[in-house]
Amino acid sequence: MSFMSLRHEGNDMATRGLEVGRALRDLIATGAYAPGSRLNENELAIALKVSRTPVRSALSTLAAEGLLVYRPNSGYSVRPFSSRDIEEIYAVRAELDGMAARLAAFKGLSDQQRGAHHRLLQESGELIAQDRWDDDVCQRWRQVNSAFHAVIHEAANNAYLVQAIHQTDEIPFFALIRFKWYDKEMLRRSHEEHVEISDAILNRQPSRAESLESEHVYRSGRRLVANWRRIEEQIRRGKCFESAVLSDAA
Amino acid sequence: MSFMSLRHEGNDMATRGLEVGRALRDLIATGAYAPGSRLNENELAIALKVSRTPVRSALSTLAAEGLLVYRPNSGYSVRPFSSRDIEEIYAVRAELDGMAARLAAFKGLSDQQRGAHHRLLQESGELIAQDRWDDDVCQRWRQVNSAFHAVIHEAANNAYLVQAIHQTDEIPFFALIRFKWYDKEMLRRSHEEHVEISDAILNRQPSRAESLESEHVYRSGRRLVANWRRIEEQIRRGKCFESAVLSDAA
DNA sequence: GTTGGCCTTATTGTATCCATTTTTCCACAT
DNA sequence: ATGTGGAAAAATGGATACAATAAGGCCAAC
Numbered sequence A, B: 001m002s003f004m005s006l007r008h009e010g011n012d013m014a015t016r017g018l019e020v021g022r023a024l025r026d027l028i029a030t031g032a033y034a035p036g037s038r039l040n041e042n043e044l045a046i047a048l049k050v051s052r053t054p055v056r057s058a059l060s061t062l063a064a065e066g067l068l069v070y071r072p073n074s075g076y077s078v079r080p081f082s083s084r085d086i087e088e089i090y091a092v093r094a095e096l097d098g099m100a101a102r103l104a105a106f107k108g109l110s111d112q113q114r115g116a117h118h119r120l121l122q123e124s125g126e127l128i129a130q131d132r133w134d135d136d137v138c139q140r141w142r143q144v145n146s147a148f149h150a151v152i153h154e155a156a157n158n159a160y161l162v163q164a165i166h167q168t169d170e171i172p173f174f175a176l177i178r179f180k181w182y183d184k185e186m187l188r189r190s191h192e193e194h195v196e197i198s199d200a201i202l203n204r205q206p207s208r209a210e211s212l213e214s215e216h217v218y219r220s221g222r223r224l225v226a227n228w229r230r231i232e233e234q235i236r237r238g239k240c241f242e243s244a245v246l247s248d249a250a
Numbered sequence C: 001g002t003t004g005g006c007c008t009t010a011t012t013g014t015a016t017c018c019a020t021t022t023t024t025c026c027a028c029a030t
Numbered sequence D: 001a002t003g004t005g006g007a008a009a010a011a012t013g014g015a016t017a018c019a020a021t022a023a024g025g026c027c028a029a030c
Helices: A002-009 A017-029 A041-048 A052-065 A083-107 A111-129 A135-156 A159-167 A170-176 A184-202 A206-236 A241-249 B002-009 B017-029 B041-048 B052-065 B083-107 B111-129 B135-156 B159-167 B170-176 B184-202 B206-236 B241-249
Strands: A068-071 A075-078 B068-071 B075-078
Touching (some): A017 A041, A017 A052, A041 A052, A083 A135, A083 A170, A083 A184, A083 A206, A111 A184, A159 B083, A184 A206, A206 A241, B017 B041, B017 B052, B083 B184, B083 B206, B135 B159
Antiparallel strands (some): A068 A075, B068 B075
Protein backbone atom coordinates (compact mmCIF):
# COMPACT_ATOMS: atom_id res chain seq x y z
CA MET A 1 0.00 0.00 0.00
CA SER A 2 1.36 3.33 -1.06
CA PHE A 3 0.12 5.31 1.92
CA MET A 4 2.11 3.12 4.25
CA SER A 5 5.33 3.93 2.53
CA LEU A 6 4.62 7.64 2.82
CA ARG A 7 4.49 7.50 6.56
CA HIS A 8 7.93 5.95 6.77
CA GLU A 9 9.41 8.01 4.03
CA GLY A 10 10.95 11.10 5.53
CA ASN A 11 10.97 11.04 9.28
CA ASP A 12 10.08 9.22 12.43
CA MET A 13 8.41 12.06 14.27
CA ALA A 14 5.91 11.11 16.91
CA THR A 15 3.12 13.47 15.98
CA ARG A 16 2.78 15.16 12.65
CA GLY A 17 -0.07 17.34 13.74
CA LEU A 18 2.09 20.18 15.02
CA GLU A 19 4.32 19.87 12.03
CA VAL A 20 1.30 20.19 9.77
CA GLY A 21 0.16 23.26 11.69
CA ARG A 22 3.47 25.00 11.13
CA ALA A 23 3.52 24.05 7.48
CA LEU A 24 0.02 25.41 7.00
CA ARG A 25 0.85 28.62 8.79
CA ASP A 26 3.85 29.08 6.52
CA LEU A 27 1.80 28.37 3.43
CA ILE A 28 -0.68 31.04 4.42
CA ALA A 29 1.85 33.56 5.68
CA THR A 30 3.98 33.38 2.55
CA GLY A 31 0.92 34.02 0.48
CA ALA A 32 0.38 30.68 -1.21
CA TYR A 33 -3.27 31.25 -0.46
CA ALA A 34 -4.75 34.68 -0.90
CA PRO A 35 -7.03 36.17 1.75
CA GLY A 36 -10.55 34.89 1.37
CA SER A 37 -9.62 31.80 -0.59
CA ARG A 38 -10.98 28.50 0.52
CA LEU A 39 -8.72 25.73 1.76
CA ASN A 40 -9.45 22.30 0.41
CA GLU A 41 -8.72 19.69 3.04
CA ASN A 42 -8.00 16.97 0.53
CA GLU A 43 -5.65 19.14 -1.44
CA LEU A 44 -3.71 20.12 1.68
CA ALA A 45 -3.59 16.52 2.87
CA ILE A 46 -2.09 15.40 -0.42
CA ALA A 47 0.33 18.32 -0.55
CA LEU A 48 1.56 17.63 2.97
CA LYS A 49 1.48 13.87 2.50
CA VAL A 50 -0.75 13.12 5.44
CA SER A 51 -4.40 12.18 5.78
CA ARG A 52 -7.15 14.71 6.28
CA THR A 53 -7.28 14.09 10.02
CA PRO A 54 -4.16 16.02 11.09
CA VAL A 55 -4.95 18.68 8.49
CA ARG A 56 -8.36 19.24 9.99
CA SER A 57 -6.87 19.41 13.44
CA ALA A 58 -4.41 22.05 12.33
CA LEU A 59 -7.11 24.00 10.53
CA SER A 60 -9.30 24.17 13.59
CA THR A 61 -6.35 25.42 15.61
CA LEU A 62 -5.50 28.13 13.10
CA ALA A 63 -9.14 29.14 13.01
CA ALA A 64 -9.19 29.51 16.78
CA GLU A 65 -6.11 31.72 16.47
CA GLY A 66 -7.99 33.92 14.04
CA LEU A 67 -5.89 33.25 10.97
CA LEU A 68 -8.70 31.35 9.27
CA VAL A 69 -12.45 31.67 9.35
CA TYR A 70 -14.71 28.68 9.62
CA ARG A 71 -18.17 28.24 8.18
CA PRO A 72 -20.07 25.09 9.11
CA ASN A 73 -20.36 22.72 6.17
CA SER A 74 -18.23 25.04 4.09
CA GLY A 75 -14.86 24.52 5.67
CA TYR A 76 -12.06 26.95 6.26
CA SER A 77 -10.86 29.95 4.32
CA VAL A 78 -8.05 32.42 4.79
CA ARG A 79 -9.30 35.35 6.80
CA PRO A 80 -9.73 38.40 4.65
CA PHE A 81 -8.73 41.69 6.18
CA SER A 82 -9.14 45.28 5.21
CA SER A 83 -7.28 48.46 6.02
CA ARG A 84 -9.89 48.92 8.73
CA ASP A 85 -8.69 45.68 10.33
CA ILE A 86 -5.12 46.87 10.18
CA GLU A 87 -6.11 50.17 11.73
CA GLU A 88 -7.89 48.50 14.61
CA ILE A 89 -5.06 46.05 15.14
CA TYR A 90 -2.46 48.77 15.32
CA ALA A 91 -4.56 50.76 17.74
CA VAL A 92 -4.50 47.77 20.06
CA ARG A 93 -0.84 47.09 19.36
CA ALA A 94 0.10 50.66 20.19
CA GLU A 95 -1.51 50.17 23.58
CA LEU A 96 -0.03 46.74 24.25
CA ASP A 97 3.47 47.53 23.04
CA GLY A 98 3.36 50.75 24.98
CA MET A 99 2.49 48.79 28.08
CA ALA A 100 5.31 46.35 27.39
CA ALA A 101 7.82 49.18 27.07
CA ARG A 102 6.54 50.74 30.27
CA LEU A 103 6.88 47.48 32.18
CA ALA A 104 10.29 46.80 30.67
CA ALA A 105 11.50 50.22 31.75
CA PHE A 106 9.97 49.74 35.18
CA LYS A 107 11.36 46.26 35.81
CA GLY A 108 14.64 46.76 34.01
CA LEU A 109 16.40 44.48 31.55
CA SER A 110 18.46 41.44 32.48
CA ASP A 111 22.11 41.44 31.41
CA GLN A 112 21.30 39.04 28.63
CA GLN A 113 18.41 41.15 27.42
CA ARG A 114 20.55 44.28 27.53
CA GLY A 115 23.19 42.49 25.45
CA ALA A 116 20.65 41.41 22.82
CA HIS A 117 19.21 44.91 22.86
CA HIS A 118 22.53 46.56 22.05
CA ARG A 119 23.45 43.99 19.45
CA LEU A 120 20.15 44.43 17.64
CA LEU A 121 20.31 48.21 17.70
CA GLN A 122 23.80 48.11 16.26
CA GLU A 123 22.85 45.66 13.54
CA SER A 124 19.84 47.77 12.70
CA GLY A 125 22.11 50.81 12.39
CA GLU A 126 24.46 48.95 10.09
CA LEU A 127 21.59 47.81 7.91
CA ILE A 128 20.31 51.30 7.25
CA ALA A 129 23.85 52.69 6.88
CA GLN A 130 24.70 50.57 3.89
CA ASP A 131 23.48 51.39 0.43
CA ARG A 132 22.47 47.95 -0.69
CA TRP A 133 18.73 47.57 -0.59
CA ASP A 134 17.71 44.16 -1.87
CA ASP A 135 15.38 41.46 -0.64
CA ASP A 136 17.94 39.96 1.70
CA VAL A 137 18.60 43.21 3.48
CA CYS A 138 14.91 43.85 3.69
CA GLN A 139 14.15 40.49 5.20
CA ARG A 140 17.05 40.85 7.59
CA TRP A 141 15.67 44.18 8.72
CA ARG A 142 12.32 42.60 9.38
CA GLN A 143 13.97 39.98 11.54
CA VAL A 144 15.98 42.53 13.48
CA ASN A 145 12.92 44.68 13.98
CA SER A 146 10.91 41.75 15.29
CA ALA A 147 13.71 40.71 17.60
CA PHE A 148 14.08 44.22 18.96
CA HIS A 149 10.45 44.38 19.94
CA ALA A 150 10.51 40.79 21.19
CA VAL A 151 13.19 41.71 23.73
CA ILE A 152 10.92 44.42 25.10
CA HIS A 153 7.97 42.05 25.23
CA GLU A 154 10.05 39.50 27.08
CA ALA A 155 11.38 42.07 29.52
CA ALA A 156 7.83 43.09 30.39
CA ASN A 157 7.60 39.62 31.93
CA ASN A 158 3.89 39.11 31.46
CA ALA A 159 2.89 35.97 29.59
CA TYR A 160 -0.61 37.18 28.81
CA LEU A 161 0.62 40.45 27.45
CA VAL A 162 2.91 38.52 25.12
CA GLN A 163 0.05 36.26 24.12
CA ALA A 164 -2.20 39.18 23.29
CA ILE A 165 0.56 40.78 21.26
CA HIS A 166 1.21 37.61 19.31
CA GLN A 167 -2.49 37.29 18.61
CA THR A 168 -2.53 40.69 16.97
CA ASP A 169 0.73 40.03 15.20
CA GLU A 170 -0.45 37.46 12.71
CA ILE A 171 -2.39 39.69 10.36
CA PRO A 172 0.05 42.61 10.17
CA PHE A 173 2.83 40.16 9.44
CA PHE A 174 0.61 38.63 6.87
CA ALA A 175 0.18 42.01 5.21
CA LEU A 176 3.81 43.05 5.55
CA ILE A 177 5.17 39.88 4.01
CA ARG A 178 3.64 40.90 0.73
CA PHE A 179 5.68 44.06 0.45
CA LYS A 180 9.05 43.28 -1.01
CA TRP A 181 10.71 46.39 0.31
CA TYR A 182 10.35 49.38 2.53
CA ASP A 183 11.55 52.81 1.56
CA LYS A 184 14.77 53.84 3.13
CA GLU A 185 13.51 57.01 4.77
CA MET A 186 10.85 55.06 6.61
CA LEU A 187 13.41 52.66 8.01
CA ARG A 188 15.79 55.40 9.02
CA ARG A 189 13.09 57.06 11.08
CA SER A 190 12.08 53.73 12.51
CA HIS A 191 15.65 53.12 13.60
CA GLU A 192 15.87 56.52 15.23
CA GLU A 193 12.69 55.81 17.13
CA HIS A 194 14.18 52.53 18.30
CA VAL A 195 17.20 54.38 19.63
CA GLU A 196 15.01 56.72 21.60
CA ILE A 197 12.89 53.91 22.98
CA SER A 198 16.00 52.04 23.96
CA ASP A 199 17.30 55.08 25.77
CA ALA A 200 14.08 55.45 27.74
CA ILE A 201 14.02 51.81 28.75
CA LEU A 202 17.68 51.57 29.72
CA ASN A 203 17.37 54.76 31.77
CA ARG A 204 14.31 53.38 33.53
CA GLN A 205 11.80 55.99 32.39
CA PRO A 206 8.55 54.00 32.19
CA SER A 207 6.13 56.65 31.05
CA ARG A 208 8.52 58.08 28.46
CA ALA A 209 9.20 54.57 27.15
CA GLU A 210 5.49 53.90 26.96
CA SER A 211 4.61 56.98 24.98
CA LEU A 212 7.58 56.63 22.63
CA GLU A 213 6.84 52.98 21.90
CA SER A 214 3.16 53.65 21.52
CA GLU A 215 3.83 56.45 19.06
CA HIS A 216 6.30 54.27 17.20
CA VAL A 217 3.81 51.47 16.70
CA TYR A 218 1.08 53.91 15.81
CA ARG A 219 3.24 55.46 13.09
CA SER A 220 4.17 52.06 11.67
CA GLY A 221 0.49 51.28 11.55
CA ARG A 222 -0.30 54.47 9.69
CA ARG A 223 2.28 53.64 7.06
CA LEU A 224 1.01 50.10 6.60
CA VAL A 225 -2.61 51.25 6.45
CA ALA A 226 -1.74 53.83 3.79
CA ASN A 227 -0.02 51.21 1.65
CA TRP A 228 -2.81 48.74 2.11
CA ARG A 229 -5.38 51.35 1.09
CA ARG A 230 -3.55 51.78 -2.19
CA ILE A 231 -3.78 48.05 -2.76
CA GLU A 232 -7.48 48.01 -1.94
CA GLU A 233 -7.98 50.85 -4.40
CA GLN A 234 -6.34 48.83 -7.15
CA ILE A 235 -8.49 45.83 -6.33
CA ARG A 236 -11.57 48.02 -6.50
CA ARG A 237 -10.46 49.02 -9.97
CA GLY A 238 -10.66 45.40 -11.02
CA LYS A 239 -7.25 43.95 -10.39
CA CYS A 240 -7.12 40.61 -8.65
CA PHE A 241 -5.62 40.50 -5.20
CA GLU A 242 -2.27 39.06 -6.16
CA SER A 243 -1.55 41.34 -9.05
CA ALA A 244 -2.54 44.38 -7.01
CA VAL A 245 -0.09 43.44 -4.27
CA LEU A 246 2.68 42.55 -6.66
CA SER A 247 2.43 45.74 -8.67
CA ASP A 248 2.66 47.79 -5.52
CA ALA A 249 5.51 45.85 -4.07
CA ALA A 250 7.77 45.23 -7.01
CA MET B 1 -26.71 -0.53 15.28
CA SER B 2 -26.83 1.42 18.48
CA PHE B 3 -24.64 4.33 17.39
CA MET B 4 -27.05 5.10 14.61
CA SER B 5 -29.90 5.55 17.03
CA LEU B 6 -27.83 8.01 19.04
CA ARG B 7 -27.31 10.28 16.09
CA HIS B 8 -31.03 10.58 15.47
CA GLU B 9 -32.03 10.67 19.08
CA GLY B 10 -32.19 14.30 20.13
CA ASN B 11 -31.72 16.71 17.29
CA ASP B 12 -31.13 17.28 13.64
CA MET B 13 -28.36 19.85 13.88
CA ALA B 14 -26.04 20.06 10.95
CA THR B 15 -22.74 20.08 12.77
CA ARG B 16 -22.28 18.88 16.29
CA GLY B 17 -18.72 20.09 16.53
CA LEU B 18 -19.60 23.59 17.66
CA GLU B 19 -22.18 22.19 20.02
CA VAL B 20 -19.55 19.92 21.51
CA GLY B 21 -17.18 22.85 21.89
CA ARG B 22 -19.73 24.81 23.87
CA ALA B 23 -20.59 21.81 26.02
CA LEU B 24 -16.92 21.24 26.78
CA ARG B 25 -16.37 24.87 27.62
CA ASP B 26 -19.30 24.76 30.02
CA LEU B 27 -18.04 21.57 31.60
CA ILE B 28 -14.68 23.17 32.25
CA ALA B 29 -16.00 26.57 33.25
CA THR B 30 -18.45 25.17 35.78
CA GLY B 31 -15.66 23.21 37.34
CA ALA B 32 -16.53 19.64 36.37
CA TYR B 33 -12.82 19.26 35.68
CA ALA B 34 -10.35 20.81 38.05
CA PRO B 35 -7.37 22.79 36.74
CA GLY B 36 -4.57 20.47 35.75
CA SER B 37 -6.74 17.42 35.33
CA ARG B 38 -6.43 15.43 32.16
CA LEU B 39 -9.32 15.09 29.74
CA ASN B 40 -9.96 11.63 28.41
CA GLU B 41 -11.20 11.81 24.85
CA ASN B 42 -13.12 8.57 25.05
CA GLU B 43 -14.83 9.56 28.26
CA LEU B 44 -15.89 12.90 26.82
CA ALA B 45 -17.07 11.28 23.60
CA ILE B 46 -19.27 8.87 25.53
CA ALA B 47 -20.56 11.56 27.86
CA LEU B 48 -21.48 13.82 24.96
CA LYS B 49 -22.74 10.90 22.85
CA VAL B 50 -20.54 11.61 19.86
CA SER B 51 -17.42 10.00 18.48
CA ARG B 52 -13.92 11.13 19.34
CA THR B 53 -13.59 13.14 16.13
CA PRO B 54 -15.69 16.18 17.08
CA VAL B 55 -14.37 15.97 20.62
CA ARG B 56 -10.81 16.23 19.37
CA SER B 57 -11.73 19.10 17.14
CA ALA B 58 -13.26 20.98 20.05
CA LEU B 59 -10.29 20.20 22.29
CA SER B 60 -7.82 21.59 19.81
CA THR B 61 -9.88 24.75 19.52
CA LEU B 62 -10.07 25.22 23.27
CA ALA B 63 -6.34 24.61 23.49
CA ALA B 64 -5.70 27.33 20.91
CA GLU B 65 -7.84 29.66 23.00
CA GLY B 66 -5.66 28.92 25.99
CA LEU B 67 -8.24 27.16 28.12
CA LEU B 68 -6.48 23.81 27.76
CA VAL B 69 -2.88 22.81 27.39
CA TYR B 70 -1.76 20.16 24.96
CA ARG B 71 1.15 17.77 25.28
CA PRO B 72 1.94 15.55 22.28
CA ASN B 73 1.02 11.96 22.94
CA SER B 74 -0.39 12.93 26.29
CA GLY B 75 -3.51 14.72 25.24
CA TYR B 76 -5.23 17.72 26.71
CA SER B 77 -5.57 18.91 30.27
CA VAL B 78 -7.29 21.85 31.88
CA ARG B 79 -4.89 24.73 32.11
CA PRO B 80 -3.74 25.25 35.66
CA PHE B 81 -3.38 28.83 36.77
CA SER B 82 -1.89 30.50 39.78
CA SER B 83 -2.43 33.84 41.47
CA ARG B 84 0.52 34.99 39.37
CA ASP B 85 -1.49 34.24 36.23
CA ILE B 86 -4.44 36.19 37.58
CA GLU B 87 -2.17 39.10 38.42
CA GLU B 88 -0.72 39.20 34.92
CA ILE B 89 -4.12 38.85 33.32
CA TYR B 90 -5.57 41.72 35.28
CA ALA B 91 -2.59 43.90 34.49
CA VAL B 92 -3.39 43.39 30.81
CA ARG B 93 -7.11 43.76 31.38
CA ALA B 94 -6.62 47.04 33.20
CA GLU B 95 -4.86 48.34 30.12
CA LEU B 96 -7.33 46.97 27.59
CA ASP B 97 -10.47 47.93 29.49
CA GLY B 98 -9.00 51.35 30.09
CA MET B 99 -8.44 51.70 26.37
CA ALA B 100 -12.01 50.58 25.70
CA ALA B 101 -13.39 53.18 28.11
CA ARG B 102 -11.21 55.86 26.53
CA LEU B 103 -12.43 54.99 23.04
CA ALA B 104 -16.04 54.74 24.20
CA ALA B 105 -15.82 58.20 25.77
CA PHE B 106 -14.11 59.53 22.67
CA LYS B 107 -16.52 58.06 20.13
CA GLY B 108 -19.64 58.37 22.26
CA LEU B 109 -22.40 55.85 22.85
CA SER B 110 -25.25 55.11 20.49
CA ASP B 111 -28.76 55.67 21.79
CA GLN B 112 -29.23 51.97 22.22
CA GLN B 113 -25.97 51.63 24.10
CA ARG B 114 -26.84 54.57 26.33
CA GLY B 115 -30.16 52.93 27.12
CA ALA B 116 -28.57 49.61 28.05
CA HIS B 117 -26.00 51.50 30.06
CA HIS B 118 -28.60 53.26 32.19
CA ARG B 119 -30.70 50.16 32.62
CA LEU B 120 -27.71 48.13 33.81
CA LEU B 121 -26.55 50.79 36.21
CA GLN B 122 -30.01 51.00 37.72
CA GLU B 123 -30.35 47.25 38.07
CA SER B 124 -26.92 47.09 39.65
CA GLY B 125 -27.99 49.74 42.14
CA GLU B 126 -31.13 47.82 43.00
CA LEU B 127 -29.18 44.63 43.52
CA ILE B 128 -26.84 46.13 46.09
CA ALA B 129 -29.67 48.04 47.74
CA GLN B 130 -31.58 44.97 48.76
CA ASP B 131 -30.59 42.89 51.73
CA ARG B 132 -31.00 39.44 50.20
CA TRP B 133 -27.67 37.96 49.37
CA ASP B 134 -28.08 34.46 47.99
CA ASP B 135 -26.74 32.60 44.99
CA ASP B 136 -29.33 33.99 42.63
CA VAL B 137 -28.57 37.59 43.46
CA CYS B 138 -24.90 36.89 43.22
CA GLN B 139 -25.17 35.31 39.80
CA ARG B 140 -27.43 38.12 38.64
CA TRP B 141 -24.83 40.64 39.74
CA ARG B 142 -22.18 38.81 37.76
CA GLN B 143 -24.34 39.02 34.67
CA VAL B 144 -25.07 42.71 35.15
CA ASN B 145 -21.41 43.43 35.74
CA SER B 146 -20.39 41.58 32.58
CA ALA B 147 -23.05 43.34 30.56
CA PHE B 148 -21.99 46.76 31.85
CA HIS B 149 -18.44 46.22 30.72
CA ALA B 150 -19.59 44.60 27.49
CA VAL B 151 -21.42 47.80 26.53
CA ILE B 152 -18.18 49.74 26.94
CA HIS B 153 -16.27 47.19 24.90
CA GLU B 154 -18.82 47.37 22.16
CA ALA B 155 -18.85 51.15 22.16
CA ALA B 156 -15.09 51.17 21.68
CA ASN B 157 -15.87 49.74 18.26
CA ASN B 158 -12.67 47.79 17.78
CA ALA B 159 -13.08 44.08 17.03
CA TYR B 160 -9.51 43.21 17.92
CA LEU B 161 -9.70 44.97 21.23
CA VAL B 162 -12.81 42.97 22.04
CA GLN B 163 -11.09 39.79 20.94
CA ALA B 164 -8.08 40.44 23.16
CA ILE B 165 -10.36 41.18 26.09
CA HIS B 166 -12.31 37.99 25.59
CA GLN B 167 -9.11 36.03 25.40
CA THR B 168 -8.08 37.26 28.84
CA ASP B 169 -11.58 36.80 30.17
CA GLU B 170 -11.72 33.03 30.25
CA ILE B 171 -9.45 32.35 33.18
CA PRO B 172 -10.74 35.06 35.52
CA PHE B 173 -14.26 33.87 34.85
CA PHE B 174 -13.05 30.40 35.51
CA ALA B 175 -11.70 31.49 38.87
CA LEU B 176 -14.67 33.66 39.79
CA ILE B 177 -17.22 30.99 39.07
CA ARG B 178 -15.87 29.00 41.99
CA PHE B 179 -16.70 31.68 44.52
CA LYS B 180 -20.27 31.39 45.61
CA TRP B 181 -20.54 34.94 46.81
CA TYR B 182 -18.87 38.29 47.03
CA ASP B 183 -18.89 40.42 50.14
CA LYS B 184 -21.33 43.27 50.09
CA GLU B 185 -18.84 46.05 50.72
CA MET B 186 -16.82 45.00 47.71
CA LEU B 187 -19.84 45.15 45.47
CA ARG B 188 -20.98 48.47 46.79
CA ARG B 189 -17.62 50.00 45.95
CA SER B 190 -17.67 48.32 42.58
CA HIS B 191 -21.04 49.85 41.85
CA GLU B 192 -19.85 53.31 42.85
CA GLU B 193 -16.88 52.95 40.52
CA HIS B 194 -19.26 51.99 37.74
CA VAL B 195 -21.25 55.16 38.33
CA GLU B 196 -18.13 57.28 38.07
CA ILE B 197 -16.98 55.53 34.92
CA SER B 198 -20.38 55.96 33.40
CA ASP B 199 -20.27 59.65 34.18
CA ALA B 200 -16.90 60.06 32.50
CA ILE B 201 -17.99 58.21 29.38
CA LEU B 202 -21.33 59.96 28.99
CA ASN B 203 -19.66 63.35 29.48
CA ARG B 204 -17.09 62.48 26.84
CA GLN B 205 -13.99 62.64 29.03
CA PRO B 206 -11.70 60.01 27.46
CA SER B 207 -8.68 60.23 29.71
CA ARG B 208 -10.74 60.35 32.90
CA ALA B 209 -12.78 57.37 31.71
CA GLU B 210 -9.60 55.50 30.91
CA SER B 211 -7.96 56.00 34.28
CA LEU B 212 -11.14 55.26 36.21
CA GLU B 213 -11.83 52.07 34.31
CA SER B 214 -8.23 51.00 34.53
CA GLU B 215 -8.20 51.54 38.28
CA HIS B 216 -11.50 49.73 38.62
CA VAL B 217 -10.24 46.63 36.84
CA TYR B 218 -6.97 46.75 38.72
CA ARG B 219 -8.78 46.81 42.06
CA SER B 220 -11.03 43.92 41.06
CA GLY B 221 -7.91 42.00 40.15
CA ARG B 222 -6.29 42.69 43.50
CA ARG B 223 -9.33 41.33 45.29
CA LEU B 224 -9.47 38.19 43.19
CA VAL B 225 -5.74 37.61 43.58
CA ALA B 226 -5.99 37.95 47.33
CA ASN B 227 -8.80 35.41 47.49
CA TRP B 228 -7.00 33.04 45.19
CA ARG B 229 -3.84 33.27 47.27
CA ARG B 230 -5.82 32.05 50.28
CA ILE B 231 -6.98 29.08 48.26
CA GLU B 232 -3.45 28.31 47.14
CA GLU B 233 -2.31 28.46 50.74
CA GLN B 234 -4.90 25.88 51.72
CA ILE B 235 -3.85 23.62 48.87
CA ARG B 236 -0.26 23.94 50.00
CA ARG B 237 -1.38 22.75 53.42
CA GLY B 238 -2.60 19.55 51.88
CA LYS B 239 -6.16 20.15 50.86
CA CYS B 240 -7.19 19.06 47.43
CA PHE B 241 -8.18 21.72 44.94
CA GLU B 242 -11.92 21.29 45.18
CA SER B 243 -12.20 21.22 48.95
CA ALA B 244 -9.94 24.25 49.25
CA VAL B 245 -12.17 26.23 46.93
CA LEU B 246 -15.38 25.06 48.53
CA SER B 247 -14.31 25.81 52.07
CA ASP B 248 -13.39 29.32 51.06
CA ALA B 249 -16.52 29.93 49.14
CA ALA B 250 -19.22 28.42 51.31
C1' DG C 1 11.92 -4.34 51.39
C1' DT C 2 12.97 -1.73 47.66
C1' DT C 3 14.12 -0.90 43.03
C1' DG C 4 14.59 -1.71 38.20
C1' DG C 5 12.95 -3.58 34.03
C1' DC C 6 9.51 -5.73 31.24
C1' DC C 7 4.93 -6.56 29.76
C1' DT C 8 0.18 -5.47 29.65
C1' DT C 9 -3.19 -2.03 29.13
C1' DA C 10 -5.09 2.23 28.23
C1' DT C 11 -4.94 6.39 25.50
C1' DT C 12 -3.58 9.15 21.90
C1' DG C 13 -2.60 9.81 16.71
C1' DT C 14 -3.69 8.74 11.98
C1' DA C 15 -6.06 6.66 8.17
C1' DT C 16 -10.05 5.45 5.86
C1' DC C 17 -15.01 4.99 5.28
C1' DC C 18 -19.71 6.60 5.05
C1' DA C 19 -23.46 10.12 5.43
C1' DT C 20 -24.83 14.71 4.74
C1' DT C 21 -24.42 18.97 2.81
C1' DT C 22 -22.93 22.22 -0.49
C1' DT C 23 -21.66 23.47 -4.94
C1' DT C 24 -21.55 23.21 -9.71
C1' DC C 25 -23.24 22.58 -14.04
C1' DC C 26 -26.45 21.37 -17.47
C1' DA C 27 -30.98 20.95 -19.26
C1' DC C 28 -35.24 23.02 -19.77
C1' DA C 29 -38.68 26.37 -19.62
C1' DT C 30 -39.94 31.12 -19.80
C1' DA D 1 -30.70 34.60 -23.86
C1' DT D 2 -31.29 34.14 -19.19
C1' DG D 3 -32.95 32.35 -15.01
C1' DT D 4 -34.45 28.35 -12.47
C1' DG D 5 -34.71 23.44 -11.08
C1' DG D 6 -32.57 19.43 -10.40
C1' DA D 7 -29.15 15.99 -10.63
C1' DA D 8 -24.36 14.81 -10.40
C1' DA D 9 -19.98 15.70 -8.35
C1' DA D 10 -17.21 17.18 -4.77
C1' DA D 11 -16.22 18.57 -0.25
C1' DT D 12 -17.18 18.61 4.58
C1' DG D 13 -18.64 16.27 9.09
C1' DG D 14 -18.53 12.30 11.78
C1' DA D 15 -17.55 7.28 12.90
C1' DT D 16 -14.72 3.54 13.18
C1' DA D 17 -10.46 0.86 12.61
C1' DC D 18 -5.88 0.43 13.40
C1' DA D 19 -1.09 1.88 14.74
C1' DA D 20 2.02 3.94 17.96
C1' DT D 21 3.13 5.77 22.16
C1' DA D 22 2.82 6.44 27.05
C1' DA D 23 1.33 4.79 31.66
C1' DG D 24 0.90 1.56 35.14
C1' DG D 25 1.36 -2.74 37.32
C1' DC D 26 3.74 -6.95 38.17
C1' DC D 27 7.57 -9.83 38.85
C1' DA D 28 12.21 -10.65 39.70
C1' DA D 29 16.60 -9.57 41.36
C1' DC D 30 19.45 -7.33 44.57
